[in-house]
Amino acid sequence: METLADKLKPDPKPKRKVLIIIDADPRTNPRAAEAVRLAGGVCVWEQVEVSVVLHHVAAHALGDAAADMPEGKIYKQFFPMIREKGGHVYVMPDDQTMEVLDTEVILKNHLKEPALAELAAEAAMVIRF
DSSP states (O other): OOOHHHHHSOOOOOOEEEEEEEOSOTTTOHHHHHHHHHHHHHHHHOSEEEEEEEEGGGGGGGSGGGGGSTTHHHHHHHHHHHHHTTOEEEEEOOHHHHTTSOHHHHHHHBOOHHHHHHHHHHOSEEEEO
16 A cells, blocks of 8 residues: 555656667677677666667677577577666668568567657667667
8 A cells, every 4th residue: 555655755767768779780790799788788787778779780680590690699698688677679670681580570679760760869878889
């Protein structure tokens, strides 16, 4: 039962938002994995709301072959962690990348340009890899 004191407490401050946009190709560039590791590490603090956008070729990190990439273990470990801690992982694949992604992955995580612009506008910090 909620007491009067509970009702009078101010609402907690909303979490600041951090947007991490990854353009690097995870098949050849270790910066993509580093960005995902960074996002996972920040999510653990639970002080900010983290959104990760896998832009064009970076969307390969959500593909079936991601586990076979040089840093595949990081993707398998940190994407679920980001989501469990309240973060979001979005995908904006290009035409070639869309062919290697599972349809369900695209449907659940797809982000369009206007939504990306809105995320960027709401974010206290935008980091691009």
